[in-house]
Amino acid sequence: xxxxxxxxxxxxxxxxxxxTGDVNAFGPVYDFYHEKIYRFxxxxxxxxxxxxxxxxxxxxxxxxYIQEKKPIHTIQAFLYQIARNLVVDFYRTRGIxxxxxxxxxxxxxxxxxxxxEEKMTLKSDMQEVESALRKLxxxxxxxxxxxxxxxxxxxxxxxxxxxxxxxxxxxLHRGIKTVKGILGEGR
Amino acid sequence: xxxxxxxxxxLLKSIQxxxxxxxxTRDVLFSQIRAQGKVGVQKSSKIACTWAxxxxxxxxxxxxxxxxxxERPLALASALSVFVISVLGAFFYSQxxxxxxxxxxxxRTSEGVRTALVSPDDRAQLExxxxxRRMEEIRAVSEKKETAPEEKAKSISGLLxxxxxxxxxVKKTLEDAKSVSTxxxxxxxxxxxxxxxxxxxxxxxxxxxxxPDRQNAVLAQKINTALTDVHAAESKAxxxxxxxxxxxxxxxxxxxSQIAQYITQTQEKVEKVKVTxxxxxxxxxxAKTASAADSAQKALEExxxxxxxNEYKSAVAKLDExxxxxxxxxxxxxSGDPAQEKIKLIY
Numbered sequence: 001x002x003x004x005x006x007x008x009x010x011x012x013x014x015x016x017x018x019x020t021g022d023v024n025a026f027g028p029v030y031d032f033y034h035e036k037i038y039r040f041x042x043x044x045x046x047x048x049x050x051x052x053x054x055x056x057x058x059x060x061x062x063x064x065y066i067q068e069k070k071p072i073h074t075i076q077a078f079l080y081q082i083a084r085n086l087v088v089d090f091y092r093t094r095g096i097x098x099x100x101x102x103x104x105x106x107x108x109x110x111x112x113x114x115x116x117e118e119k120m121t122l123k124s125d126m127q128e129v130e131s132a133l134r135k136l137x138x139x140x141x142x143x144x145x146x147x148x149x150x151x152x153x154x155x156x157x158x159x160x161x162x163x164x165x166x167x168x169x170x171x172l173h174r175g176i177k178t179v180k181g182i183l184g185e186g187r
Numbered sequence: 188x189x190x191x192x193x194x195x196x197x198l199l200k201s202i203q204x205x206x207x208x209x210x211x212t213r214d215v216l217f218s219q220i221r222a223q224g225k226v227g228v229q230k231s232s233k234i235a236c237t238w239a240x241x242x243x244x245x246x247x248x249x250x251x252x253x254x255x256x257x258e259r260p261l262a263l264a265s266a267l268s269v270f271v272i273s274v275l276g277a278f279f280y281s282q283x284x285x286x287x288x289x290x291x292x293x294x295r296t297s298e299g300v301r302t303a304l305v306s307p308d309d310r311a312q313l314e315x316x317x318x319x320r321r322m323e324e325i326r327a328v329s330e331k332k333e334t335a336p337e338e339k340a341k342s343i344s345g346l347l348x349x350x351x352x353x354x355x356x357v358k359k360t361l362e363d364a365k366s367v368s369t370x371x372x373x374x375x376x377x378x379x380x381x382x383x384x385x386x387x388x389x390x391x392x393x394x395x396x397x398x399p400d401r402q403n404a405v406l407a408q409k410i411n412t413a414l415t416d417v418h419a420a421e422s423k424a425x426x427x428x429x430x431x432x433x434x435x436x437x438x439x440x441x442x443x444s445q446i447a448q449y450i451t452q453t454q455e456k457v458e459k460v461k462v463t464x465x466x467x468x469x470x471x472x473x474a475k476t477a478s479a480a481d482s483a484q485k486a487l488e489e490x491x492x493x494x495x496x497n498e499y500k501s502a503v504a505k506l507d508e509x510x511x512x513x514x515x516x517x518x519x520x521x522s523g524d525p526a527q528e529k530i531k532l533i534y
Contacts, residue, residue, distance in 0.1 A: 023217060026217070027213075030213055030216065035204065035209070038202075039200075042202055051204075056216060060219065093327070094327065094330070129196055144196060177189075180192045183195065
């Protein structure tokens with residue numbers, strides 16, 4: 001409980017500083033969240049460049065909204081919601097679908113602990129799973145990414161997607177089941 | 188839940204943006220935020236932007252209407268509401284319109300209004316914002332499957348002209364430092380221009396890749412002009428940063444390293460020119476290309492030499508000379524002269 005309160009207070013201090021125009025306070029927000037936001041939108045978008053663009057736009061918009069003194073409960077939920085909305089706008093203006101993409105190379109974190117062969121295997125396994133996730137309904141994919149990749153609790157995921165924790169749990173179960181089916185078909 | 192499947196999914200935790208992108212985006216983002224300052228927000232929420240635009244444009248009508256409201260309140264209020272809402276709505280939606288859409292003209296008009304109203308401090312950032320939009324529009328037009336190639340090329344040519352204008356205006360702002368209120372601001376603009384230049388070069392390269400043999404001479408020339416303008420803005424930005432490295436909070440080593448990086452990038456391009464020269468069949472074109480490669484290489488060697496002596500301004504000047512030689516070669520190749528053997532864009 002203390003940890004949660006401390007995190008909440010630190011966030012409120014950061015928000016207060018940002019609202020007064022303190023750009024330096026935005027640094028920790030970018031540093032902590034940009035990879036998570038990138039990972040979140042990456043699986044929603046056709047190309048890596050689109051994911052990069054939307055990630056950058058998310059933070060720019062976030063700063064602007066903070067300056068406009070819009071009410072923000074938590075920075076985390078706020079950022080994810082902006083990212084979600086930007087992805088929706090992206091598809092609305094382009095009229096393309098997630099399926100109409102070319103194969104692209106996954107960029108993975110530097111893994112100096114792996115041999116070249118192990119890295120190739122990892123990439124191959126990742127591509128298989130990524131392909132499976134892209135075939136999912138967006139609702140399933142979203143909860144899987146937020147919970148298993150970005151390590152948010154079900155309650156936090158529920159807040160972001162605007163559903164109850166119970167409904168979110170159901171989505172998660174169905175999503176995993178569907179992924180299992182897709183991966184099983186490929187073998 | 189199936190632990191094996193979850194473990195497989197969790198492999199994707201390794202998905203990350205490249206470190207280079209993360210660092211570069213951080214710099215660009217913070218430069219943009221700082222350049223915005225506390226006065227006005229460039230990409231403010233659509234509603235705030237729309238309201239500011241409507242107020243400035245219709246302020247007289249608004250004041251007149253308020254007076255009339257007391258005489259025939261209901262009818263006037265209804266008519267005004269419909270009018271204002273439809274205009275605001277049109278403006279609102281025009282901001283995401285693309286070339287060929289009904290509201291695209293409104294988008295461009297609103298950009299003109301913003302340019303006229305913006306302060307000198309914010310002008311360069313606005314130009315960069317508009318350049319971003321043009322590049323986005325070029326991408327959207329390129330991806331439209333239902334549009335005929337000739338029509339696409341025509342649209343893209345027009346957009347490239349506009350983007351070139353934006354790049355040139357950014358360069359002008361960097362040249363005319365006195366028009367900007369503080370040296371810090373000009374440094375922020377320079378950093379932003381530097382970061383964007385790489386993105387624009389890549390985007391223009393992608394546009395050219397749709398016509399690698401440059402069958403459409405007009406489009407090839409436009410792409411080349413845009414690239415030349417991007418490079419000019421980038422070079423100017425580097426000059427500004429070298430000149431004001433203390434304000435940019437860069438050590439000598441950092442400045443040196445940055446110039447060295449640009450030299451390396453340009454060296455890669457020179458190598459490509461050399462390889463291209465070797466592959467040409469037309470003897471005149473071959474000789475010309477090889478000569479350009481030699482001149483560009485010579486300028487680069489000179490840049491490296493003066494950089495070693497910590498003569499940063501001279502190094503930047505020599506680097507710029509090398510880049511201009513390559514740009515000029517590309518321009519000649521794109522000139523549309525049938526006798527000129529085409530060299531593929533090397534970017």
